[in-house]
Amino acid sequence: MTDLPTAEVAGEDLAGAGSGSRRPRRQRGRDTLMALAFLAPAIIVFAVFSYYPLYRLFWYATHRQPRFRNKEATWVGFGQLWDTLTSSDFTSGLVHSFQFMLYTVPLGLVLGVLLAVAAHRRLAGVKIFQTIFSSTVATSVAVASVVFFTLVNPEVGYFKDVSWLSLNNPRSAMFAVALTTVWQNLGLTFIIVLAALQAVPDELNEAATLDGFSAPQRFFKVTVPLISPALLFLAVVLVVSALQAYAQIEFLTGGGPGDSTETLLYKIADPKGVRGLDVRSGLSIGLFVLTAIVAFVQYSLLSKRVHYGE
Amino acid sequence: MPSGTVPSGTVSSGPEHGGPAPTTRRRIRPADIGWYVVLSLLSLIVLFPIYMLVLRALSNPLAYVAQGQPLRPVDTEWDVFIKAFTEANLGRAMTLSLLVTVIIVGIQLLTSVLAAYAFAFLDFPGKSVAFIVVIGTLLLPIEVTLIGNLETIRGFGWLNSLEGLTVPFLATAFGIFLIRQGFAAVPRDLLDASQLDGYGHTRFLFKVAIPVTKPIIGSFVVIAFLGAWNQYVWPRFATDQSSWQTVQVALRSIGSDRVDRLNIGFAAAILAALPLLALLIFFQRQMIRGLTAGAVKG
Numbered sequence: 001m002t003d004l005p006t007a008e009v010a011g012e013d014l015a016g017a018g019s020g021s022r023r024p025r026r027q028r029g030r031d032t033l034m035a036l037a038f039l040a041p042a043i044i045v046f047a048v049f050s051y052y053p054l055y056r057l058f059w060y061a062t063h064r065q066p067r068f069r070n071k072e073a074t075w076v077g078f079g080q081l082w083d084t085l086t087s088s089d090f091t092s093g094l095v096h097s098f099q100f101m102l103y104t105v106p107l108g109l110v111l112g113v114l115l116a117v118a119a120h121r122r123l124a125g126v127k128i129f130q131t132i133f134s135s136t137v138a139t140s141v142a143v144a145s146v147v148f149f150t151l152v153n154p155e156v157g158y159f160k161d162v163s164w165l166s167l168n169n170p171r172s173a174m175f176a177v178a179l180t181t182v183w184q185n186l187g188l189t190f191i192i193v194l195a196a197l198q199a200v201p202d203e204l205n206e207a208a209t210l211d212g213f214s215a216p217q218r219f220f221k222v223t224v225p226l227i228s229p230a231l232l233f234l235a236v237v238l239v240v241s242a243l244q245a246y247a248q249i250e251f252l253t254g255g256g257p258g259d260s261t262e263t264l265l266y267k268i269a270d271p272k273g274v275r276g277l278d279v280r281s282g283l284s285i286g287l288f289v290l291t292a293i294v295a296f297v298q299y300s301l302l303s304k305r306v307h308y309g310e
Numbered sequence: 311m312p313s314g315t316v317p318s319g320t321v322s323s324g325p326e327h328g329g330p331a332p333t334t335r336r337r338i339r340p341a342d343i344g345w346y347v348v349l350s351l352l353s354l355i356v357l358f359p360i361y362m363l364v365l366r367a368l369s370n371p372l373a374y375v376a377q378g379q380p381l382r383p384v385d386t387e388w389d390v391f392i393k394a395f396t397e398a399n400l401g402r403a404m405t406l407s408l409l410v411t412v413i414i415v416g417i418q419l420l421t422s423v424l425a426a427y428a429f430a431f432l433d434f435p436g437k438s439v440a441f442i443v444v445i446g447t448l449l450l451p452i453e454v455t456l457i458g459n460l461e462t463i464r465g466f467g468w469l470n471s472l473e474g475l476t477v478p479f480l481a482t483a484f485g486i487f488l489i490r491q492g493f494a495a496v497p498r499d500l501l502d503a504s505q506l507d508g509y510g511h512t513r514f515l516f517k518v519a520i521p522v523t524k525p526i527i528g529s530f531v532v533i534a535f536l537g538a539w540n541q542y543v544w545p546r547f548a549t550d551q552s553s554w555q556t557v558q559v560a561l562r563s564i565g566s567d568r569v570d571r572l573n574i575g576f577a578a579a580i581l582a583a584l585p586l587l588a589l590l591i592f593f594q595r596q597m598i599r600g601l602t603a604g605a606v607k608g
Contacts, residue, residue, distance in 0.1 A: 028433060034511055035434035038424040043443060045421065045481035050450040051443075053458025060457070111355070118348050129349045132356055137597065138586035140540030142558040146579035147359045150366045156375055156572065158362055183359055188601060195602040244453045247542040251562060265453050269547060280457050288454045295449055 054288070060281035084282025089275075093264035093283065096174065097290075100263055101242040103178035104185070108238050109231065111182065112189025117219070119190070120197045130194070137187035144184035145251035152176045152252065167253055170260035177261055180248040185241060189234055196230035197223070229302075236298045243290060264290075367391075367576035371569055390577040394564070397571075400578050402553065403560040407539060408585075410556060413476045414538040415531060422485030422530065427515055429486070430493035431501055447483045452544050460547055470554040475545055479538065485530050488603055492526035493519055529600035532593045539586060557582045 061081040063073040084090060115133045119126060139147070151158050152165050159165045165176045200223055208218045224231075246265050249255060254271075255262040267275065268283045275283075366374065370385035377384045394400040428434070429441065452459070459478055468474035496519055504514050520527065545556045552563070561582060564575040590597060 031432045032434040035428040035432040038428040039440055042421045042425040042481035046443060046447050049459055049478040050447040050455060053455035054450060056458035056461060115352055118352055123342055123345060129353060132353045136356060138590045139583055140558050142542050142561045143579045143583045146561055147363045150362045151359060158379055186356060191598055191601050284454055284457050291454060292449050
């Protein structure tokens with residue numbers, strides 16, 4: 001609700017910055033009313049379910065919850081949030097989330113590029129392979145988790161005796177869980193890299209061939225720079241999907257062994273109910289900051305690239 | 311970090327990165343055979359897990375393990391797909407998922423088209439602030455706001471309800487941006503001309519802007535369907551009664567209670583993926599356009 005008045009006040013000084021149209025005043029008034037009506041549904045949903053919960057997170061993170069439901073929560077200040085964000089609970093969640101990223105992002109990118117490069121050629125029947133490679137787009141994270149249950153479950157999984165995929169070993173459990181995500185994202189990475197490859201003009205590669213470039217040289221000197229925006233986009237998508245990994249952990253390990261697969265989000269969601277609202281809110285704020293950092297890095301890399309292009 | 315992990319090395323030792331250089335003839339040349347081998351091997355990475363799921367769904371769980379896990383079904387039980395409905399209540403979960411998905415996609419489409427229209431065709435004070443409000447939600451995915459939103463819907467009495475499962479998702483920045491991008495391609499002159507003809511904004515929206523933007527709207531619907539059908543974290547925590555479990559959430563419990571019923575859970579996972587497989591096959595073009603929208607626009 002608070003969004004609407006601020007929007008109008010701040011709008012006064014920006015009004016002139018519009019598209020410089022010379023519409024009659026009466027029509028502008030009508031446009032404004034119409035815009036208000038058209039934007040209200042979306043803005044209300046965002047206010048209640050995106051911005052208000054952010055405020056609630058800060059509120060819970062700075063208040064102590066009462067022991068009994070009928071008592072009021074008491075303000076204890078940002079010290080409590082600071083304690084949460086410097087606790088070993090937070091740092092271990094952070095480490096596990098980064099570990100998950102390390103396993104999923106580079107491997108996911110390499111496999112995606114590999115699939116796309118292999119399937120980007122004029123070959124009879126290549127469409128069939130392209131359909132196969134895209135097929136994991138149809139799987140949800142829950143379905144992918146069931147799929148990998150059949151592969152790595154310690155009792156009934158096909159690879160239960162393969163030590164580097166063992167869910168019982170804290171040193172390998174996260175890698176096995178991460179493979180679920182790598183596999184599930186193959187379809188998406190393939191589709192995006194293939195689209196990028198198809199946008200590279202054939203003449204460029206022909207010219208490079210005439211200049212005596214070998215196939216690997218052509219790939220790294222011509223193709224990779226041209227598809228790098230798509231690769232950057234994918235890297236961001238994969239990083240975000242690593243930060244948001246949850247179902248695969250719940251289905252495959254339940255956070256174990258020990259807490260070796262408890263990522264930040266797993267600790268926030270806290271399916272076993274071992275943390276209070278104050279701690280889970282503090283951890284959520286940590287996740288929010290990470291999300292913001294990723295977005296900022298993506299934005300600054302993109303704007304740099306645009307500059308370079310000009 | 312663990313030394314035994316073996317990641318990219320094993321994988322990238324496959325083919326050479328040959329660059330695309332699609333040559334002109336369609337004849338199968340000797341060199342092509344190598345590519346068929348490579349493509350088949352890569353298909354194996356993608357398909358083997360799916361094959362294992364189907365195999366395990368069809369096999370009697372105890373007999374399969376007792377036989378030493380062969381690569382063919384053991385004591386095939388074809389009725390497992392029926393059992394998923396009769397014994398595990400998959401029908402109810404599917405119906406709920408479909409209902410939730412249709413509500414979310416339908417209303418997301420409405421709120422996105424309206425907001426996108428305001429950004430593309432209307433001049434009004436506070437436009438840039440409103441735009442920032444929309445962009446800001448990209449930093450607030452449901453995983454971040456989970457705790458706060460759970461308290462909100464608890465306060466509304468919306469745990470285990472259709473409202474709780476749908477209302478937080480009735481607007482999306484992705485939809486607004488995607489459709490606005492589509493509207494941006496509609497020439498501004500068209501709006502001016504139609505206004506001279508006495509068209510109001512509402513008529514212009516429905517008679518011109520939406521019809522011209524149909525392909526992008528189609529992409530949005532497909533992607534939104536994908537997202538809504540597949541979501542897990544929110545429905546997992548916004549419900550605590552099994553009758554309110556969506557398909558994705560139900561997969562967690564189906565068959566996991568007893569080892570001899572595991573194959574019912576595997577069959578359920580296949581059935582849960584089928585609607586999206588159909589979507590992928592019939593609306594491949596829309597899906598690809600939607601998925602690549604973010605990557606290619608730069």
